[in-house]
Amino acid sequence: MGPIVIVLPRKMKFGAVGASPVDLYARDTVAFSRYSEDIVVVGQEADEPFPGIRFLAIPLQEGEPHRRWMRRALPQIAALNPSLIEVHAHRVTATAIARSLPRVPLLYVRHNFIRFHKGLLWRLHYRHAVSRFAGYVFVSEALRRHFQAHAPWFRGTLDVVYNGLDMAEPAPLPEAKEKIIIQVGRVIPDKGPLEFARAMKPLLAAHPDWRAVMIGRGRDPAFVEQVKATLAEAGDRAQFLPFMPHDEVMGWVRRAAIASVPSVYEEPFGRTALEAMAWGAALICSGTGGLREITADKAVILPRVTAEAIQAAAETLIGDEALRRRLQVEGPARARAHFEARAIVAGLDDIRARHLAAR
Incomplete structure (x- = not known):
């Protein structure tokens, strides 16, 4: 054969x-x-x-x-x-x-x-x-x-x-997480990076012990620059990092307490959402397309993809430690059971x- x-x-x-x-x-x-x-x-x-x-x-x-x-x-x-x-x-x-x-x-x-x-x-x-x-x-x-x-x-x-996902290693415990909200993926309008960047300025101003990280790349240099400039308005505690080897990206995801996947379009699957859940980040997502198959009820679902909705969801998770920790435990459990x-x-x-x- x-x-x-x-x-x-x-x-x-x-x-x-x-x-x-x-x-x-x-x-x-x-x-x-x-x-x-x-x-x-x-x-x-x-x-x-x-x-x-x-x-x-x-x-x-x-x-x-x-x-x-x-x-x-x-x-x-x-x-x-x-x-x-x-x-x-x-x-x-x-x-x-x-x-x-x-x-x-x-x-x-x-x-x-x-x-x-x-x-x-x-x-x-x-x-x-x-x-x-x-x-x-x-x-x-x-x-x-x-x-x-x-x-x-x-x-x-x-x-x-x-x-x-290879989940032989356990997810970090909630207490090991850093006060980071992260978004990973292509920097294109369909993925909601501009809405995320706009949400970070008021969010970080209200929570000086938190910071934001965006990791990605895009096809349209002008749009990427717009996203970077918007994120920079949130100050030094907001970072835009270029794409890097996958293991390094996962290192950042493992550190983050909260992850954002605000896909505007019908997401075919949403691997970044699965990775965030698997490595213990409390997840905010739009729930479009295949995302609900990943998350079930183990994420905060956005009613719409806007900067205001992302900010409100992040505020909820920052302010409600019990909810945040529950998702940081139940998300990895669901990922291991189904993916x-x-x-x-x-x-x-x-x-x-x-x-x-x-x-």
């Missing part, structure tokens, strides 16, 4: 520096898999690929479009003689591979909502493009429900495999086994 091949689209960074949630998800589905020795990850070259995982790097040439990169990758994927292929996050890549290797079952791992267009030609094209997929794997039930509502014609399998990586990946391995047997 050939290997299971996981394909990451161009511009993913499968390594310690710059890894996206997609890269981390793929890493964990190898590291904790019973098939780990029989899995190869294919993707763009990374500065420091995750250790202990077979990684086939397809270098990206300067200015090279995705389709050309994919054409160079296809023969190398075929040469691996895969028994099962999992393609993450990029439907065009999945379709190209499914057409080139029609006898190999392909699972398309979807990390975001699909934008279903109303036009008949687009829908016919999409239906044809995914017809060869053996199945979809969604990272939340919200994503699966959305797909089923728009594509009832799909005859492959539809499974949910959440992001999981422990070993159990999550065992479920994915059962899906893999089903498709390998069907082949």
Whole structure:
């Protein structure tokens, strides 16, 4: 039997520096898999690929479009003689591979909502493009429900495999937490960073023993600068830190007493919310999309995403120590009960086994 091949689209960074949630998800589905020795990850070259995982790097040439990169990758994927292929996050890549290797079952791992267009030609094209997929794997039930509502014609399998976390280490105790409120993630309007930054000025003015930390990066330099300037208005106790290796980011999350995930849009899953809960930060979040699947009742849910609502939620947690400590204990307990990586990946391995047997 050939290997299971996981394909990451161009511009993913499968390594310690710059890894996206997609890269981390793929890493964990190898590291904790019973098939780990029989899995190869294919993707763009990374500065420091995750250790202990077979990684086939397809270098990206300067200015090279995705389709050309994919054409160079296809023969190398075929040469691996895969028994099962999992393609993450990029439907065009999945379709190209499914057409080139029609006898190999392909699972398309979807990390975001699909934008279903109303036009008949687009829908016919999409239906044809995914017809060869053996199945979809969604990272939340919200994503699966959305797909089923728009594509009832799909005859492959539809499974949910959440992001999981390695929680072998215990979460810090509430008394070990520092008076930090943190927000981690992409600095784009959908994630609510500007609302968070605006909330920090009055919040920190009212609570001189607290400080704020934002860690992230964004595609629009002007918007990032606006967020940084707004956060700077809160004074020296508000820090904006550039993205750093994931372990260092988690170090900050483990220190923080409160975390904010105020997603404005329908969040497909919300790994940063799960990480905050798992490491004992009392969580404030918008509850959109897949976030409620993570939090249940173990977070303060914003009625709307505004600076005023974020400030009010933070004021509640700062002022009510009993509530804050309860969430700092119950959040990690929920994360361990439902999102422990070993159990999550065992479920994915059962899906893999089903498709390998069907082949």
